[in-house]
Amino acid sequence: MNAYAQDAARRLRSNPAAVAAGFVMAAIVLLTLFGPLFNPNDAQTLDWLHLAARPALTNAHWFGTDRLGRDLFARTLAGTRVSIAVGLVASLISIAVGVTYGAVSGYVGGRTDHFMMRLIEILSGLPLIFFVIFLTVIFGRSQSLLFISIGAVGWLTMARIVRGQALSIRRQDYIAAAIVSGAGTGRIIAKHVIPNLLGPVIVYATLTIPQIILFESFLSFLGLGIQEPGASLGTLISEGVGEMEAAPWMLLVPGGFLAALLLCLNIFGDGMRDALDVKEG
C-alpha cells in the first residue's frame, strides 16, 4: 500500500457517516449470504397455512409471507442478492467500457478525442432509459440483454472523468520516455495510462454501483427486468405496492432494504470521493 492509499484510507476512516454506511452495507451483504442458513423457509416454498401472514417470530416467518405463502425474509434476501449481483456485473461492464473509451479518447487526443467526446455529449443528452425500454420491446425481456443494456448506459460519466485524467497523464515525462523507447499507443494506454487512473476509477466505480442497482430495480419494478420466478428488490416492491393496504409488510420490507442499500452505497461513495479528493470531470 503506498502513501497515497494510506492517506486516503485514514481520511475515509475519520468520516463517521462513511464508516457507518460501510458497516451497514457489510451487514446487508453478510445477511444475504448467510441469512438463509438460519431461515427454515426457502424463497419458493408455498406455505398454505400462512397466506399473507403478518411478520411474527412465532410462525417462523419473521418478515411475514406474501399472497402465495412464500416467506418474505427468504424472498427479500434472494432479491437483494440478485440486485447486488446485477449491480456488480453491470458495473464491471460499464467500468470496462468507460475506462477504455476515456483512456483512448484522452490519450490519442486531437480529432479522435473531439469526435469521441461529441458522441458522449449526444448520448448523455438523451433519455437512455427509454432506449433500454425500447430494446426490451424489440428483443424481448432477457437476462443477458438486461446486463448489457444497463452496462451500456452507465459508462458515460466514467469515460468523461477518465478522459480528463488521461489528458493530463499524456503530458507526463514517463509517457515521453515510453514513446522514445518505442512503445506503441495500445501498449502505452494499457501499461501506463490505465494503471495511473486507478484512484478516480475506484471512486466512480463505487458511485456507479448504486446507480446501476437503482436502474435494474427500476426496470424490474416496471416488469421489464428480472422475470418470475426470479425476483429482485424491484419486483418485490412492485408486488408490495399492489398489496400495500392489506399486507403493508410486503412493501415495507423490500422497500426498506433497497432504500438502505442505496443510501449506504451513496454515502460510502461520497466518502470515497472526499477521501481520494477526486474532482468531477
Added chain:
Amino acid sequence: MTRFFFTRLAGAIPTLFIIITITFFLMRAAPGGPFDQEQSVSPQVRANLESAYGFDQPVYVQYGRYLKSLLRGDFGPSFKYKDFTVTELIGQGFPVTLQLGAIAMTMALLIGIPLGTFAALRHNTPADYLTMSLAVAGIAIPSFVVLPFLGLLLGVYLHWLPVSGWEPGSIRHLALPVVALCLPPLAYIARLTRGSMLEVLRSHYIRTAFAKGLPLRTVIWRHALRPALTPVASYLVPAVASIMTGSLVVETIAGIPGIGRYLVQGAINRDYTLVLGMVIIYSALLIGLGILVDLLYAWLDPRVRQPS
C-alpha cells in the same frame, strides 16, 4: 445570440434524425413481427394485416413513409390500442404528464436553490450537515419507494391524501406524485447550489461587496446568486430527464393517465409504434430543452457567448 441559437439548432436536427433512423431500423431488424402474438391468424388475414400496416413494402419505402408522416406529426397507428393512433394517445397523455412534470420541476428549483444557499451560508454547522444528509437521502432513495411509503403513511393510515387516482385540477391528487417526483432533482439542485455558492462566497468581489457594507440579502441576490447558478443551469437537462424517467413509475403507481403510463404499457405489450413514437418525442423534448439551457447558460455567464 441569435446566431448562437441557430448554430445549436442546426446541430440538433441531424442528432434527432440519426436517433429516428437508428430506432426505426432497430425496430425493423427485430426478430419476429408485431403480429406474432396474434392467435392463429389465417395466412390471408395476416397478409391483409401486413399490407394495412405497410409491412409488405421494402424497408426503405417504409422508412420513407414513416419520415413523411412524422413531418405531418403522424406517428402511425398503435398496434395494441387498435382504434387509436399513436398521435392521439400522446395527445391525450401529454398534457397530464406535462402538468405533473412542470409542477415537480418548479418545486425542485424553488425549494432546492434556497435550501442550497441556506446550507452554504451555514457552512459546517449542524444545519448544513442536516440539509446535506437529507439531500443524500433524497438522491439515493428512488421515487418508487418514496411514493408508496408516503401513500401508506399519509393515505392508508392517516387518510389525509388519496393514494392514487387522478382528477383534472385536483391538488390533493397531485400532492404525493409531485413530492415523489421532485425529491431527487430537488436534493441534487440543493447540493449543486451549496457547492457553487461556497465557491462564489470565497471570491474577491463578494468580499468587496461585504466590505463596502452591503447587507447579506443584497450580496446574495445581486452578486452571488447568478454566478452560483451556472452549475444548476447545466443540470437542468438531466433534471428534466430524471423527472421524465420518474414519471414512468409515478404514473404507474398513482394511476395517472399520462404518457409515462402509456410507454410502460406499450413496452409490456410490445407495441412497437407507440414506444418508437415515445422515444422520438422524449428525445426531441430533451434536445429542444438542451438548446434553451444553452441560451440560459449564455445569459448567466457572458464568457460562453464569446466565440473561442
